[in-house]
Amino acid sequence: MKSLNEMTASELSPLLAAGTVSTEDVARACLARIAERDPTVRVWAWIDPDQVIHAARELDKTPRKGPLHGIPVGVKDMIDTFDMPTQQNSPIYAGHWPNQDAACVATLRAQGALILGKTDTLEFAAGGRKALTRNPHDLTRTPGGSSSGSAAGVADFHVPLTLGTQTGGSTIRPGSFCGAYAMKPTWAAINREGAKIYSMTCDTIGLYSRSVADLELLCDAYGIVDDAPPRPVRLEGARIGVCRSPFWDKAEEGTHQALAQAAKRLAAAGAKVEDLELPAEFGGLGPAQLTIIAMEGKAAFLDLYRRRHELLHDEFRALVENRKKLSYADLRAAYDLAGRCRPVFDEIARGYDAIITPAAPGEAPLGLNTNGDPVFNRMWTLLHAPCVTVPGLTGPAGLPVGIQLVGPRFGDRQLLAAAAAVASVLDPALSAASAAKPRARARKAA
Amino acid sequence: MKSLNEMTASELSPLLAAGTVSTEDVARACLARIAERDPTVRVWAWIDPDQVIHAARELDKTPRKGPLHGIPVGVKDMIDTFDMPTQQNSPIYAGHWPNQDAACVATLRAQGALILGKTDTLEFAAGGRKALTRNPHDLTRTPGGSSSGSAAGVADFHVPLTLGTQTGGSTIRPGSFCGAYAMKPTWAAINREGAKIYSMTCDTIGLYSRSVADLELLCDAYGIVDDAPPRPVRLEGARIGVCRSPFWDKAEEGTHQALAQAAKRLAAAGAKVEDLELPAEFGGLGPAQLTIIAMEGKAAFLDLYRRRHELLHDEFRALVENRKKLSYADLRAAYDLAGRCRPVFDEIARGYDAIITPAAPGEAPLGLNTNGDPVFNRMWTLLHAPCVTVPGLTGPAGLPVGIQLVGPRFGDRQLLAAAAAVASVLDPALSAASAAKPRARARKAA
Numbered sequence: 001m002k003s004l005n006e007m008t009a010s011e012l013s014p015l016l017a018a019g020t021v022s023t024e025d026v027a028r029a030c031l032a033r034i035a036e037r038d039p040t041v042r043v044w045a046w047i048d049p050d051q052v053i054h055a056a057r058e059l060d061k062t063p064r065k066g067p068l069h070g071i072p073v074g075v076k077d078m079i080d081t082f083d084m085p086t087q088q089n090s091p092i093y094a095g096h097w098p099n100q101d102a103a104c105v106a107t108l109r110a111q112g113a114l115i116l117g118k119t120d121t122l123e124f125a126a127g128g129r130k131a132l133t134r135n136p137h138d139l140t141r142t143p144g145g146s147s148s149g150s151a152a153g154v155a156d157f158h159v160p161l162t163l164g165t166q167t168g169g170s171t172i173r174p175g176s177f178c179g180a181y182a183m184k185p186t187w188a189a190i191n192r193e194g195a196k197i198y199s200m201t202c203d204t205i206g207l208y209s210r211s212v213a214d215l216e217l218l219c220d221a222y223g224i225v226d227d228a229p230p231r232p233v234r235l236e237g238a239r240i241g242v243c244r245s246p247f248w249d250k251a252e253e254g255t256h257q258a259l260a261q262a263a264k265r266l267a268a269a270g271a272k273v274e275d276l277e278l279p280a281e282f283g284g285l286g287p288a289q290l291t292i293i294a295m296e297g298k299a300a301f302l303d304l305y306r307r308r309h310e311l312l313h314d315e316f317r318a319l320v321e322n323r324k325k326l327s328y329a330d331l332r333a334a335y336d337l338a339g340r341c342r343p344v345f346d347e348i349a350r351g352y353d354a355i356i357t358p359a360a361p362g363e364a365p366l367g368l369n370t371n372g373d374p375v376f377n378r379m380w381t382l383l384h385a386p387c388v389t390v391p392g393l394t395g396p397a398g399l400p401v402g403i404q405l406v407g408p409r410f411g412d413r414q415l416l417a418a419a420a421a422v423a424s425v426l427d428p429a430l431s432a433a434s435a436a437k438p439r440a441r442a443r444k445a446a
Numbered sequence: 447m448k449s450l451n452e453m454t455a456s457e458l459s460p461l462l463a464a465g466t467v468s469t470e471d472v473a474r475a476c477l478a479r480i481a482e483r484d485p486t487v488r489v490w491a492w493i494d495p496d497q498v499i500h501a502a503r504e505l506d507k508t509p510r511k512g513p514l515h516g517i518p519v520g521v522k523d524m525i526d527t528f529d530m531p532t533q534q535n536s537p538i539y540a541g542h543w544p545n546q547d548a549a550c551v552a553t554l555r556a557q558g559a560l561i562l563g564k565t566d567t568l569e570f571a572a573g574g575r576k577a578l579t580r581n582p583h584d585l586t587r588t589p590g591g592s593s594s595g596s597a598a599g600v601a602d603f604h605v606p607l608t609l610g611t612q613t614g615g616s617t618i619r620p621g622s623f624c625g626a627y628a629m630k631p632t633w634a635a636i637n638r639e640g641a642k643i644y645s646m647t648c649d650t651i652g653l654y655s656r657s658v659a660d661l662e663l664l665c666d667a668y669g670i671v672d673d674a675p676p677r678p679v680r681l682e683g684a685r686i687g688v689c690r691s692p693f694w695d696k697a698e699e700g701t702h703q704a705l706a707q708a709a710k711r712l713a714a715a716g717a718k719v720e721d722l723e724l725p726a727e728f729g730g731l732g733p734a735q736l737t738i739i740a741m742e743g744k745a746a747f748l749d750l751y752r753r754r755h756e757l758l759h760d761e762f763r764a765l766v767e768n769r770k771k772l773s774y775a776d777l778r779a780a781y782d783l784a785g786r787c788r789p790v791f792d793e794i795a796r797g798y799d800a801i802i803t804p805a806a807p808g809e810a811p812l813g814l815n816t817n818g819d820p821v822f823n824r825m826w827t828l829l830h831a832p833c834v835t836v837p838g839l840t841g842p843a844g845l846p847v848g849i850q851l852v853g854p855r856f857g858d859r860q861l862l863a864a865a866a867a868v869a870s871v872l873d874p875a876l877s878a879a880s881a882a883k884p885r886a887r888a889r890k891a892a
Contacts, residue, residue: 096546097545098544098545098546099543099544099545100542100544103643103746103748103749104749106749106752106753107748107749107752107753109753110749110752110753111752187646188646188647188742188745189745190745191643191745191746191748191749192643192646193642193643193746196639197549197637197638197639200633200634200638200646201634222745222748223744223745223748223766226774227773227774227775296634298669299634299635299636299637299668299669300549300637300639302549302553302637302668302669303549303550303552303553303556303637306552306553306556306557307552307553307555307556320669327673328672328673328855328856329673331856332789332792332855332856335788335855336785336788336789338785339782339784339785339786339788339789340785340786342781342782342785343778343782343785346778409774409778409781410774410777410778
């Protein structure tokens with residue numbers, strides 16, 4: 001029997017609705033886990049257990065507002081909350097309490113979610129100071145970043161759901177390193193008001209959970225729908241593209257194995273698995289994303305540069321001073337390459353039931369002074385494509401290696417349908433309910 | 447002799463630097479004008495004269511931080527300020543005081559600007575309730591919107607500089623209606639953090655002033671530079687494109703006359719003036735912009751829809767409910783059309799020293815229940831092109847009709863060089879220093 005802090009939101013929701021458990025029960029289970037684990041894992045930049053219990057009791061007294069009512073949610077500490085500090089992992093924002101919620105927080109709160117606390121982040125989710133968070137599977141390794149605490153908190157059973165952000169690979173990659181489900185929806189599908197800006201073109205609110213069903217819940221909460229209801233994806237006969245991507249030379253053993261393993265299991269489940277090679281021009285999207293975040297970051301950090309120069313990490317001063325000596329001609333070229341490639345990828349993606357691609361170069365690297373390399377994420381973020389990390393596989397050191405699924409813009413719900421199918425053969429937690437089960441039964445019957 | 451409230455920032459700055467006048471003197475002159483005029487013009491959503499005087503005295507005691515030190519600036523009331531309410535012209539935000547500055551405000555404050563007060567706006571700069579502001583040239587007419595107070599405040603000599611925003615035509619068009627200089631820089635050139643989000647693709651911070659030199663000051667403050675320093679634009683021999691735009695059938699008598707008059711004066715000053723016709727595909731950019739703001743607005747107003755449904759104007763409920771029944775396929779098509787047209791326009795624009803085009807259909811319409819039609823603005827906003835309104839001409843009712851200049855992305859400073867040249871033959875205030883002057887002298891000498 002799972003303890004309450006181990007349950008997913010989808011598992012907790014009917015129990016809360018039936019009154020079998022209270023919000024306070026769930027909150028206490030999460031707080032107990034946090035008390036046990038956080039001194040070493042360091043997920044939380046800020047959490048106040050008394051405030052959490054108080055808020056939980058209030059929710060227990062309030063008429064239910066929907067399936068998220070009473071579900072604890074952690075919020076990356078560069079997203080504003082009216083009742084908790086938002087410190088951005090920057091000395092400039094030490095002790096800073098904004099007095100309004102970011103839109104993505106207000107939306108969940110309006111539906112009864114219990115905002116549990118703030119999760120540690122890379123400074124401004126952009127550079128400079130790393131989070132203190134450790135990888136819950138190996139405390140000597142990074143959980144990835146910038147959404148470090150949000151990924152680790154879900155993976156380590158502190159909280160069922162968290163919000164992160166992605167500008168390069170800040171949601172998908174930590175999901176892979178920590179073994180959590182992660183989703184970066186289509187760009188602008190979730191209002192990013194009240195989250196620190198780094199790159200207008202790339203910044204996207206990201207989601208963490210321990211199941212595809214929970215990502216569906218969050219998409220419901222944010223009104224994310226496709227033009228048509230998603231087709232159910234059955235692996236038997238499904239067309240699956242394996243996209244090694246133009247950056248495959250950066251893949252390590254863990255990702256080589258994981259992608260091969262995923263392809264093998266999908267084929268064993270009856271899918272038609274084939275290599276998907278992108279047009280050569282797509283190789284420019286990684287460098288283009290770097291140009292865009294550098295030049296947009298130049299504008300985004302100007303105010304802090306001008307007013308709090310001495311407390312701003314030198315990485316941000318370098319952005320504002322354009323020490324890379326990039327030009328606006330470079331920036332226009334980067335924008336226009338992305339503009340050309342977006343519809344091309346949409347068209348390619350519509351030819352597949354699912355596209356799998358690396359979520360990260362491999363297992364989480366050693367050390368807390370790195371967040372790992374977003375080389376397998378930059379391109380998809382710039383394409384504005386929805387992306388999902390499906391966990392379940394492990395690398396040579398026994399650590400999680402996620403598989404990334406990508407889809408066409410505004411095909412978020414279809415992508416989740418594909419993720420559910422892929423998860424059925426990757427996630428050990430689903431083995432009992434695996435899509436492979438009917439086949440296994442069929443074999444037994446034969 | 448101009449009174450202090452009539453002077454531009456560029457005129458005030460050396461006086462402040464020399465100590466000839468104090469920030470308090472300038473503030474008192476502005477406050478006196480406001481006391482006289484604002485009961486009818488209704489520029490200000492919030493202003494506290496005591497607070498202004500206090501802040502002005504503090505600035506007078508502070509070492510000068512640059513050319514904006516002591517210059518009063520009005521801020522559109524959907525841009526956050528830590529020391530004043532930000533009420534968004536929405537009952538939901540009545541009395542709401544955010545406790546942090548928007549980045550665009552913080553940047554000016556860090557350079558010593560005196561934030562004077564908040565200017566009235568269309569609800570959320572997006573729809574619903576109109577500003578109470580009247581056109582200072584005719585109180586029975588709209589000043590345009592959504593940056594209603596920001597345009598009227600500068601034009602009516604309440605304040606030399608204001609901040610606005612533009613998603614459709616919310617900066618350029620009110621500039622035209624009120625007879626102010628207005629600039630919408632290249633998209634994302636100014637950080638829009640802390641301004642209400644409507645459309646991620648279109649929202650841009652806008653600038654108002656009473657001279658091109660003042661727009662230069664603001665661009666300096668925001669670190670807006672081109673790849674190369676701008677070439678000075680001499681009208682003699684300059685190649686000027688007259689772009690009636692695909693929406694010319696919406697132009698009224700005032701705009702017909704103004705564009706013809708501008709072309710005539712430019713030709714008289716020695717410019718080679720020629721018609722510029724855009725590729726047919728550009729005609730789709732107006733409708734595409736409407737699709738984008740509708741579908742991005744659907745995400746942007748979801749949180750208010752969920753938590754303050756009863757106080758949210760029905761226009762926003764309509765957005766969130768997608769009552770227009772737009773599809774994401776429509777949205778993708780709109781994005782991709784913009785993506786194709788942006789580099790095409792940049793290339794076209796680089797062939798001209800200046801491109802002039804209507805800023806609005808004509809003079810400000812009668813009544814305060816309209817903001818006028820952004821039909822001549824939507825396309826340029828979606829192209830992410832920098833745009834400037836140059837005032838000086840009038841229409842059949844004697845009211846201002848601006849001329850819009852547009853340029854390639856990140857050619858903001860070159861565009862201002864062109865605007866200065868065009869202004870020299872349009873703005874009566876510049877007739878003494880007109881570029882036509884050397885020609886006049888030459889004729890006299892001949």
